Amino acid sequence: MRTLERGDGSGVDEQPELVKRALAGENSAREELLVAHSRKIYNLCYRFTGRTSEAEDLTQEVFIKVFQTLRTYDAAQGAFSTWLNRVARNHLVDHYRRTRKDRLTSSIDEDAVQIEARPSQSTSPTEQVESRERRELLQAALGRLSPDMREAVILRDLQDLEYEEISQVLGVPVGTVKSRINRGRLELARVLKRMEPMRGQGTEP
Amino acid sequence: MTHMELENLVSDYLEGQLDIARRVDVEAHLDTCPPCRELTAAVRETLALCRSAEDVEPAPWLVPKILRATVGERKLTWWERAAAAVRPVLNARVAYAVGMAVFSFSIIINVAGINLRHFKAQDLKPSTWLYQFNRNGHLLYARAEKFCYDLKVVYELETRLRQLRPQSNPSEEPKQSPQPEAPAGGSTLDRPPAAPQLAHTGQLEKGSWKTPGRSSELSSPYAVTAATYVKKSPGSRFELPLVFSFYTVSSVRSITR
Numbered sequence: 026m027r028t029l030e031r032g033d034g035s036g037v038d039e040q041p042e043l044v045k046r047a048l049a050g051e052n053s054a055r056e057e058l059l060v061a062h063s064r065k066i067y068n069l070c071y072r073f074t075g076r077t078s079e080a081e082d083l084t085q086e087v088f089i090k091v092f093q094t095l096r097t098y099d100a101a102q103g104a105f106s107t108w109l110n111r112v113a114r115n116h117l118v119d120h121y122r123r124t125r126k127d128r129l130t131s132s133i134d135e136d137a138v139q140i141e142a143r144p145s146q147s148t149s150p151t152e153q154v155e156s157r158e159r160r161e162l163l164q165a166a167l168g169r170l171s172p173d174m175r176e177a178v179i180l181r182d183l184q185d186l187e188y189e190e191i192s193q194v195l196g197v198p199v200g201t202v203k204s205r206i207n208r209g210r211l212e213l214a215r216v217l218k219r220m221e222p223m224r225g226q227g228t229e230p
Numbered sequence: 231m232t233h234m235e236l237e238n239l240v241s242d243y244l245e246g247q248l249d250i251a252r253r254v255d256v257e258a259h260l261d262t263c264p265p266c267r268e269l270t271a272a273v274r275e276t277l278a279l280c281r282s283a284e285d286v287e288p289a290p291w292l293v294p295k296i297l298r299a300t301v302g303e304r305k306l307t308w309w310e311r312a313a314a315a316v317r318p319v320l321n322a323r324v325a326y327a328v329g330m331a332v333f334s335f336s337i338i339i340n341v342a343g344i345n346l347r348h349f350k351a352q353d354l355k356p357s358t359w360l361y362q363f364n365r366n367g368h369l370l371y372a373r374a375e376k377f378c379y380d381l382k383v384v385y386e387l388e389t390r391l392r393q394l395r396p397q398s399n400p401s402e403e404p405k406q407s408p409q410p411e412a413p414a415g416g417s418t419l420d421r422p423p424a425a426p427q428l429a430h431t432g433q434l435e436k437g438s439w440k441t442p443g444r445s446s447e448l449s450s451p452y453a454v455t456a457a458t459y460v461k462k463s464p465g466s467r468f469e470l471p472l473v474f475s476f477y478t479v480s481s482v483r484s485i486t487r
Contacts, residue, residue, distance in 0.1 A: 214272035
């Protein structure tokens with residue numbers, strides 16, 4: 026489903042035209058850009074931070090920045106979505122650095138909450154709950170990766186970008202992207218494995 | 231092939247991006263090395279988990295919120311405005327409050343005697359409401375009073391019937407009641423049926439109608455008090471409720487005893 030969304034050529038073709046109109050001050054064009062891309066950017070922010078409210082704020086900040094710096098976008102250098110992803114990614118990394126201090130102090134409480142919250146959810150046998158649980162588990166595991174690996178894995182495995190696109194977004198060579206993704210996946214697998222028994226303990230009582 | 235080498239190749243292997251020679255190497259190593267096999271399986275599972283993870287749905291207010299922050303206030307269409315106006319009302323507490331308000335309003339309208347089908351300008355005057363309220367109150371009271379007096383008549387008739395029955399065999403009643411006061415109070419007064427007062431009806435009915443065998447009930451101080459009270463002021467409008475309450479008390483006592 027995601028690949029379909031990404032693969033639709035019509036959206037990509039319209040983008041430079043839309044950007045031109047948005048630059049000319051047409052509010053409807055800005056709105057169209059926002060509607061077309063907010064979901065993707067929101068998801069990127071959510072995967073990176075793991076919190077919906079934070080992801081909402083970040084999405085808004087990203088788009089404010091995007092509309093402020095729309096002039097710097099050059100259609101010849103690549104697709105609008107790649108440029109947008111780069112802006113978002115830079116903003117996320119900035120945000121990560123800004124808030125590192127807060128996170129160090131609050132991460133312990135957060136983990137405790139997550140572990141406590143899990144048993145009550147897993148008692149319900151429905152598949153919906155199970156999938157939500159898996160999603161939360163994945164999100165918690167992503168949060169334990171270093172931001173470099175995290176963003177690479179998110180862009181590749183959750184947002185389905187190609188290696189070249191990721192390399193453009195991150196501004197690093199493809200080889201580096203590949204190695205980050207590989208290390209990220211290994212680390213994610215290990216973290217998930219460590220979290221599984223913890224989850225099992227939680228469900229027993 | 232070492233573990234380290236395999237770790238470096240695991241993504242490419244799982245994505246099918248290795249050439250034949252490398253893939254054969256990797257698979258050969260996996261065949262002989264359980265930890266690496268386990269690791270590869272874990273990465274494969276992780277990949278599947280990531281790929282199966284669906285997009286998170288952003289909150290519905292996200293786009294409008296960002297629009298306000300970037301483009302500025304957009305002119306809302308009429309239905310968006312209507313939806314925004316209705317949204318705060320659509321919660322249970324408000325709906326309940328509105329329901330209760332309508333309910334009490336309808337009661338007030340009813341009591342004030344306003345007919346919404348034939349609404350008149352006069353209905354808006356507070357003096358009309360007061361008049362109607364007063365009128366309805368009196369009507370209600372009068373109806374209650376009439377009901378009580380109707381009951382009184384019924385009891386009176388019943389008592390008369392009972393009076394006729396003991397007269398056919400008058401020797402029974404005194405025998406059955408061991409205590410002297412109660413039958414004496416009832417029967418001596420009742421025997422001359424020339425002027426049957428309310429007091430007689432109240433007393434007799436208590437003893438004979440409920441439990442003829444246990445006429446000791448009649449001696450209960452409540453019944454006597456009630457009888458004397460009613461005798462004193464037969465025209466008082468409180469007499470009947472009082473008699474009823476005493477009657478209820480004594481009958482409840484007789485049941486619970």
